[in-house]
Structures are given as C-alpha cells and as structure tokens.
Amino acid sequence: MTRRSRRIAIIAVSGAVLALALGLALYGMRGTIVFFRTPTQVIQEPQVGQRIRLGGLVETGSIRRGPDQTVTFAVTDGASRVTVHYRGLLPDLFREGQGVVTEGAVEASGSFRAATVLARHDENYMPREVADALKAQGHWKDGKVPAAAAAGPADGR
The missing domain is CATH 1.20.5 (Single alpha-helices involved in coiled-coils or other helix-helix interfaces)
Incomplete structure (x- = not known):
C-alpha cells in the first residue's frame, strides 16, 4: 500500500x-426537538399528539381560571386563535395582550394541552418566532403590538 x-x-x-x-x-x-407553530399553522395543519410550541398573544378577555390551578385561555396571532388548557402555576408576567409561548400538544378536539407556559421577561421582549409571525400578519409595528391584535381575530374564531 x-x-x-x-x-x-x-x-x-x-x-x-x-x-x-x-x-x-x-x-x-x-x-427533544420541538417545533414552533403559530395559531394559524396549528389550525391549518393540526398535528394531533405531536409535541410543539405554540406562540402568539394571550387574547384579551379569554383567561378563565378553574379549580385546582387549571387555566383556559386563547392564544392568537391576529388571524386565528387556539384555546389552551393548562394546569399549574402561571408565570408572574403572564397577562392578557402579552406575548406567550406554550409547549404541549394539540388534542383531537383542536384545543391545545400545554405542559409549559412561558411569558415575556420585560416590556420589550417577544420571542423572535412570535414577533416574526406577528410581523408577517401585520400586527407588529416598531416593537409594539396594536390593541386590535391583542383583542383577537376580527372574524371571531
């Protein structure tokens, strides 16, 4: 050789x-790989049972607290909304009209069962994927979210 x-x-x-x-x-x-989806993507391609991250804005007026630390709220990207069910303590900065990323899975009913809820950590922060999705929808301008985007989709979904 x-x-x-x-x-x-x-x-x-x-x-x-x-x-x-x-x-x-x-x-x-x-x-351990978890893909990010917006509410519109979850509605268009509901991958039931697959672990994903759902991000958007907490819809104004959608938070409902139940017994035993259960919370139901809607996440919107301005065009669509997905109902999220979560059991546990929410972050201190979790509130209506603010950015949120939830990790969990889509159920057969079309709602989202969250295992983890992450909220923004200061008034200027929004996860890059959420900000990009909101910019693409026209609901993100100069680091501020218009009130109409936080209120939810115009078609009432």
Missing part, C-alpha cells in the same frame, strides 16, 4: 466515523 492510498483510506474511514457519530447524535436528540 502506497503512502497516498493509505492517506485516502484514513480520510475515508475518518469521514465514515464522523458521519456515524453525527447520525447517532441526531437520532438521540429526535425526542
């Missing part, structure tokens, strides 16, 4: 080992 062919063999084996390691790492992380 010549020196050149030995080098090529070492490079090929190293490449195969790196590809195998990358494949195993991605396979191991597949259960």
Whole structure:
C-alpha cells in the first residue's frame, strides 16, 4: 500500500466515523426537538399528539381560571386563535395582550394541552418566532403590538 492510498483510506474511514457519530447524535436528540407553530399553522395543519410550541398573544378577555390551578385561555396571532388548557402555576408576567409561548400538544378536539407556559421577561421582549409571525400578519409595528391584535381575530374564531 502506497503512502497516498493509505492517506485516502484514513480520510475515508475518518469521514465514515464522523458521519456515524453525527447520525447517532441526531437520532438521540429526535425526542427533544420541538417545533414552533403559530395559531394559524396549528389550525391549518393540526398535528394531533405531536409535541410543539405554540406562540402568539394571550387574547384579551379569554383567561378563565378553574379549580385546582387549571387555566383556559386563547392564544392568537391576529388571524386565528387556539384555546389552551393548562394546569399549574402561571408565570408572574403572564397577562392578557402579552406575548406567550406554550409547549404541549394539540388534542383531537383542536384545543391545545400545554405542559409549559412561558411569558415575556420585560416590556420589550417577544420571542423572535412570535414577533416574526406577528410581523408577517401585520400586527407588529416598531416593537409594539396594536390593541386590535391583542383583542383577537376580527372574524371571531
């Protein structure tokens, strides 16, 4: 075996080992990858049972508190709304008209069962994905959310 062919063999084996390691790492992380969706995307493609993050604004007047720390509220992106059911303590900064990201799964009924609720941490913060989705809908201007967007969709969904 010549020196050149030995080098090529070492490079090929190293490449195969790196590809195998990358494949195993991605396979191991597949259960922890969570995709972000807006209410419009959830309504258009309801992936029932799949763990996702739902982000948008808490619709004004939609928060309903029940027994045993259960809360029901609506998340809107200005065009659509999704009802969210959550059991647990909400963040201190959770309120109507503010940005929120919930992690959980869509139920067969079309509502969203949240396992985690995340709220903004100061008055100027909005998760990038939520801000981008609101900008695309025309409901985000200069870091401020218009009151109409926080109130919910115009068609009453």
